[in-house]
Amino acid sequence: xxxxxxxxxxxxxxxxxxxxxxxxxxxxxxxxxxxxxxxxxxxxxxxxxxxxxxxxxxxxxxxxxxxxxxxxxxxxxxxxxxxxxxxxxxxxxxxxxxxxxxxxxxxxxxxxxxxxxxxxxxxxxxxxxxxxxxxxxxxxxxxxxxxxxxxxxxxxxxxxxxxxxxxxxxxxxxxxxxxxxxxxxxxxxxxxxxxxxxxxxxxxxxxxxxxxxxxxxxxxxxxxxxxxxxxxxxxxxxxxxxxxxxxxxxxxxxxxxxxxxxxxxxxxxxxxxxxxxxxxxxxxxxxxxxxxxxxxxxxxxxxxxxxxxxxxxxxxxxxxxxxxxxxxxxxxxxxxxxxxxxxxxxxxxxxxxxxxxxxxxxxx
Amino acid sequence: xxxxxxxxxxxxxxxxxxxxxxxxxxxxxxxxxxxxxxxxxxxxxxxxxxxxxxxxxxxxxxxxxxxxxxxxxxxxxxxxxxxxxxxxxxxxxxxxxxxxxxxxxxxxxxxxxxxxxxxxxxxxxxxxxxxxxxxxxxxxxxxxxxxxxxxxxxxxxxxxxxxxxxxxxxxxxxxxxxxxxxxxxxxxxxxxxxxxxxxxxxxxxxxxxxxxxxxxxxxxxxxxxxxxxxxxxxxxxxxxxxxxxxxxxxxxxxxxxxxxxxxxxxxxxxxxxxxxxxxxxxxxxxxxxxxxxxxxxxxxxxxxxxxxxxxxxxxxxxxxxxxxxxxxxxxxxxxxxxxxxxxxxxxxxxxxxxxxxxxxxxxx
Numbered sequence: 245x246x247x248x249x250x251x252x253x254x255x256x257x258x259x260x261x262x263x264x265x266x267x268x269x270x271x272x273x274x275x276x277x278x279x280x281x282x283x284x285x286x287x288x289x290x291x292x293x294x295x296x297x298x299x300x301x302x303x304x305x306x307x308x309x310x311x312x313x314x315x316x317x318x319x320x321x322x323x324x325x326x327x328x329x330x331x332x333x334x335x336x337x338x339x340x341x342x343x344x345x346x347x348x349x350x351x352x353x354x355x356x357x358x359x360x361x362x363x364x365x366x367x368x369x370x371x372x373x374x375x376x377x378x379x380x381x382x383x384x385x386x387x388x389x390x391x392x393x394x395x396x397x398x399x400x401x402x403x404x405x406x407x408x409x410x411x412x413x414x415x416x417x418x419x420x421x422x423x424x425x426x427x428x429x430x431x432x433x434x435x436x437x438x439x440x441x442x443x444x445x446x447x448x449x450x451x452x453x454x455x456x457x458x459x460x461x462x463x464x465x466x467x468x469x470x471x472x473x474x475x476x477x478x479x480x481x482x483x484x485x486x487x488x489x490x491x492x493x494x495x496x497x498x499x500x501x502x503x504x505x506x507x508x509x510x511x512x513x514x515x516x517x518x519x520x521x522x523x524x525x526x527x528x529x530x531x532x533x534x535x536x537x538x539x540x541x542x543x544x545x546x547x548x549x550x551x552x553x554x555x556x557x558x559x560x561x562x563x564x565x566x567x568x569x570x571x572x573x574x575x576x577x578x579x580x581x582x583x584x585x586x587x588x589x590x591x592x593x594x595x596x597x598x599x600x601x602x603x604x605x606x607x608x
Numbered sequence: 609x610x611x612x613x614x615x616x617x618x619x620x621x622x623x624x625x626x627x628x629x630x631x632x633x634x635x636x637x638x639x640x641x642x643x644x645x646x647x648x649x650x651x652x653x654x655x656x657x658x659x660x661x662x663x664x665x666x667x668x669x670x671x672x673x674x675x676x677x678x679x680x681x682x683x684x685x686x687x688x689x690x691x692x693x694x695x696x697x698x699x700x701x702x703x704x705x706x707x708x709x710x711x712x713x714x715x716x717x718x719x720x721x722x723x724x725x726x727x728x729x730x731x732x733x734x735x736x737x738x739x740x741x742x743x744x745x746x747x748x749x750x751x752x753x754x755x756x757x758x759x760x761x762x763x764x765x766x767x768x769x770x771x772x773x774x775x776x777x778x779x780x781x782x783x784x785x786x787x788x789x790x791x792x793x794x795x796x797x798x799x800x801x802x803x804x805x806x807x808x809x810x811x812x813x814x815x816x817x818x819x820x821x822x823x824x825x826x827x828x829x830x831x832x833x834x835x836x837x838x839x840x841x842x843x844x845x846x847x848x849x850x851x852x853x854x855x856x857x858x859x860x861x862x863x864x865x866x867x868x869x870x871x872x873x874x875x876x877x878x879x880x881x882x883x884x885x886x887x888x889x890x891x892x893x894x895x896x897x898x899x900x901x902x903x904x905x906x907x908x909x910x911x912x913x914x915x916x917x918x919x920x921x922x923x924x925x926x927x928x929x930x931x932x933x934x935x936x937x938x939x940x941x942x943x944x945x946x947x948x949x950x951x952x953x954x955x956x957x958x959x960x961x962x963x964x965x966x967x968x969x970x971x972x
Contacts, residue, residue: 249694250672283922305923306878308614325923326866328878329940330613349867353939377924378867378876411921502690503713503742512742514670514692518955522886557775558647558951559669559689560741575717576693587922591882592956594972608958608972 245541246601248578251519252498253589255477255596255604256543259494261293263475267458268297274464279303279322281453281473284587286606287596288316290476303453303471307331307338312607314342321345324407324453324471326370326378327353332360339363345404349378351390358398366404367395368451371437373430375411382433385440392441405449405468406437413456418486420460427457431465438466459487479586480535484525490546495596496580497589498539499561506571511551513579515561520581521588522556530554534581536563543599544580553581609905610965612942615883616862617953619841619960619968620907623858625657627839631822632661638828643667643686645817645837648951650970651960652680654840667817667835671695671702676971678706685709688771688817688835690734690742691717696724703727709768713742715754722762730768731759732815735801737794739775746797749804756805769813769832770801777820782850784824791821795829802830823851843950844899848889854910859960860944861953862903863925870935875915877943879925884945885952886920894918898945900927907963908944917945 264280271278278298282291283305291302291313301320304310310321311334322345327335335357338344345366348354354367369391372379380387395401410430416422434450441448449468452458458472459482477495478488499515515534524531536551537544550566561581565573573579583589590596596604628644635642642662646655647669655666655677665684668674674685675698686709691699699721702708709730712718718731733755736743744751759765774794780786798814805812813832816822822836823846841859842852863879879898888895900915901908918928925945929937937943947953954960960968 247694249698250670250692306614325878326876326939328614328864328866330611330864334613350939353866356940376872377919377921377926500692500694502692502717508740512690514689517885517887517952521881521956522952523881555741557741558955562741575690575714576720588881588886591922592885 245539245599248498248500251500251515252597253593253595254496254498254543254580255598256494257598257600259492260290260476263478263492263494264294264297267472267475268299271470276464276467277301277449277469279451279469279471280476281305281324281471282313283309284473284476285590286312287604288313289604291316291318303473307334309607310338310344314338319343322368322471323347324409327357329353329356329360335365336360336362339365347407348391349380351387351394354391354394354401358394358401361400364400364402366402368404368407371406371408371433373408373410373433374426375409377409377411379408382437403445403448405451406434407451407453408433409453410457411454413454414481414485416456416485418484420486423456423460423486427461428465430457431467434466455482456485456487474587477586477590479584479589480532480582481523481525481584490582493582493586495586495589496537496544496582497534498578499581501573501575501577501579503575504570504573506568509565509567509570511563511565511570511573511579513561513563513581514559515553515581516559517556518558518592519589520553520556520561520583521585521592523585523588525584527552532584534561534583537580537582539578539580551579609903609963612862612864615864615879616961617957617959618860618862618907618944619962620858621962621964623856624654624840627842627856627858628658628661631836631839632663635834640828640831641665641813641833643815643833643835644840645669645688645835646677647673648837648840649954650676651968652677653968655680655682667837671698673971674702674708678702683707686732686835687711688773691721693717693720693724699729700724700726703729711771712755713744715751715758718755718758718765722758722765725764728764728766730766732768732771735770735772735797737772737774737797738790739773741773741775743772746801767809767812769815770798771815771817772797773817774821775818777818778845778849780820780849782848784850787820787824787850791825792829794821795831798830819846820849820851838951841950841954843948843953844896844946845887845889845948854946857946857950859950859954860901860908860946861898862942863945865937865939865941865943867939868934868937870932873929873931873934875927875929875934875937875943877925877927878923879917879945880923881920882922882956883953884917884920884925884947885949885956887949887952889948891916896948898925898947901944901946903942903944915943
């Protein structure tokens, strides 16, 4: 591999393209709209890779990110986060240029948008299908109707449909059946809501997010659009959930060994919370902040090493090694680390290096 | 306060200056070198505030950060992280310009530095006084001597002294006596090592880090230099440890309310892992990812609100409210959040806004 100097987020473009291809093919086969979430990669260049697969609609998680991707020619963007009305000026500027889809969870926000936005925009009502983070209880038809009435009251507002993020799928561990159950529950809710509202809104769609259900589902029933994001890279959390194989993870942090402690079965690398952020996966003996792999001439091996990051400081990563293993490493060696949560790791790193040595920048 | 648009990291400059002043005064009174750690604020401008208090020596946590502060005229910098020898070219460029102090924990690294660095540099040997992250066991005199022999073998290498970071103080909760015990233990180790090595190295110093012990200690005994960093802002973790008062925390994130769920006693704000990073504090009923305060015309109130962030997604912060409290808030309101770990929060935000409305940039 090219010379490595400091902690570097390696990106295997071929794995990444393969992940995109599988998801794109699945949406084509099932005739659902593919609106990938770009919050994972946050990069113009990685975004362009999706165009080869026919993608022209995207999802982002903030207005700032919508602005960033609009600058690169994306003109149909869903901001999948409940509107912060203080951003109205930025929303107006975006709505003037592109087809902008926003998320509302209350009549108050719909009302404020009606008053403050001076260009046509589309609204999704977020539905809480079980994650209990944000969204409207699908059985709370009073609230749904109150929001719909506010949307209908303003000519610039058009109901696009209902949207959910099945984030409770992230609590599952290695159980595809449990993931499918969540997916089917959301499909049933989609069916009920579409039956109830399709006559009034013939064009309404139902949109789902989350990489676990989108990765595992074979059929999409009453779902019209999917918005997975993490699948572009996957990560060790997704392997633990059961969404993907270890071989599909497309990013790994290259970290230099800076100290070894064979008597503690530990190796210390430069690679800390400022490189990985700090999501962890509970293991029987404690938390893992990253799975350690060996780097190879052409990328990394997915062969089991028995090593994982057991704790992170701002710059230090402490690797747990198996007995008698740490003595095989010395300062200056490089190790790879598959992130627990690639979205947050990418967010703090702000740069990728492809295995071909190309530097890819991200939103700042 | 000035108009707020999106999640904004507010910086109370007066509290910050007061925190610096207290620590600077303590070092003057005790005749110890004040070499503050700049990894917390990572900002040229905040760094300049220290100059008013006579600071001309600093600590950083990476070579990149040393380069950033050297650009702003700092010319005596300790990189308090075990050397990654792959950065030798950058180290050579720095060593040519400034007084550079590096950290070694093995004879191998000292040897590599001797061979690869072509300008005079100073080395600290990191001592493990109980944190067990990196550093040499102070009783392992064979290893200490092996490192010292490598240092002595190369004319460009000078032993500056011994250095420790008492990071185990972070496990303490609200117990100043326990913090002082850690401090006194390190002082004893300083005494022993200085007795043993002062004849051979008459100028050697013993340097300690960590905000808890430096904040709580009244005397420094055999310690010659302190390197606290977090104290410049403090945070809610430091309050929990017992290092500072709530009123001393100098940063708060302003977050807009985007949804309320009175039936769940929850409020959702824009303010997620990309704003706070993801350190948490264990509370009896779960983890807190930030303490919620009310914003005022001139900053924030430290009056108890009973609210805290109970979970963070990439962009969402879910606030736990007390019974019947959530209904008092509506979308568009602003709340303040005192970070659990201000270093990591600053690192992901990359920008501060002072209470006077000035934007302060950081290292990118």
